[in-house]
Amino acid sequence: MVQSLSYAPLVSRAVIALGGADWRDYLHNLISQNVETLAVDEIRFGALLTPQGKVLYDLFLIGREDGCWLDVAAEHRDVILQRLMIYRLRAKVTIAPDEAEVAVLFGQGEAPGEGWLADPRLPELGWRGYSLPAPLGAAEGDEADYAAFARSLGVPGPADWGIEQTYPIEANFDLLNGIDFKKGCFVGQETTSRMKRRGTVKTRFLPIAFEGEAPAPGAEVLAGDLRAGAVLSGADGLAMASLRLDRIEGADLTVDGRPVRVVRPGWFERALNP
Template identity: 45%
Template sequence: MPARLDRTLIRAAGPDARSFLQNVLTQDLDKLDAAGVLYSALLSPQGKVVADMMLWAAPEGGVLIEADPMRGAELMRRLTMYKLRANATLEDVSAQHSVLASEAAFDGARPDPRLPALGWRAIAASGDAPDGAAAYEAKRIALGVPDLARDAAAEEVFAGEALLDELNGVDFRKGCFIGQENVSRMKRRATTRKKFCPIAFEGAPPAPGSIVRAGEAELGTVRTGMEGRAIALLRLDRALAADAPVSVDGRAVALAPPPWLILPTVEESQS
């Protein structure tokens, strides 16, 4: 049975809704009707993530923007600022809809555009679906997928560090978007060496903010976690090249990168 996720929903409507969003977001909205849902983000001019989101095709060319409630107000503020003279409206419609998720397909659902293993999701009229936040949190940590509203502060991480490339959150061929120059340069030069990566251990997770070390060298910090596994933001080039054991608060941990994570090359790790 599908379960409900706690999400903010913003409806962008009007003749210029899609063209306005096309100019500011990382995804190509020309693909939205065929896909049904796309993973995207709003970046700062420097290329750092302000908020990530799902984009859903809505009637009459509109778009439903699904985001974490912790980023919803700032996302609305930024989009309103960037809208300028575009003939488009932005409205918070969270009270009218629910976001549902399930491991199996259900009526009206689409595959999660980030990673097939994340299951299926849909937007439906508000109802009494059970709360699925805890189960969904455990699944995404197990898969190594960061939650950018919890694993990072606003404008802390660049798009590449946030795994937007691996998780289909940026279209490098669509043309300009806010922050595009830095994102494209980092992609072209393969200079993203700090990324989110799971770590594995025995027992309860370390406290958020705990330092991950290789010997005495700092590699990064723990973010969210659960029994046996956590998401950490790490200098992967240093972590992969380290000779010393990796630990957190004196406890042994192991890097557990998923197969889809783009790792630094051997040369980058040793440089």
């Protein structure tokens, strides 16, 4: 566990700026997060889904005086821009790439100064900042450090849910403040709301612990002879996995013949059993 605040630029992330008279209504009808109530300098987590309800792209939404920023995966920014343009129709909205640089502060330490925004998913994840220098005294980190830190907290990332592969509830978006179920319609809302309402979520992302190096992504998690899930991203000793909740309870789990155990983060248990 990191014992002091670390600063890491996230070159894997990029920013899109939205503005214009209709930006709020336009975006509110597209993404899983509430945009109507977003305040200036507030950050929220959400996703753009397929019409069938699977995760296309995760995003962080940052309120600005004249619109908002979307913090998205850098490798998909151009595609996201194109998709946003398709949905724009006659709405009075400006959509353009922005040069703001994304960074994170994470670990153990006091809240940083002005401009840093507490991660809306989980307080323990730290803060996100945009074109901000490292605070005095912060250790130098990198994306791998941050990914390992998030994984240690049991929080999945884009490498785990992919594109058009996962329902957001399976990736715990509902437990990490990524879906507003009271906001009304958005793309993919019908499937998402039905899964939540019927309580039919059989699969969740959870960490698994083991000895040695991480199994390859896609390796089967077995409960005896039954498939109980699959490995997602990971590193030595710990990986994220997509797991069948009805098959892991009390079971002896293996991956490639090696024993593994499920790690249930405290936030996960509290969110499921408030």
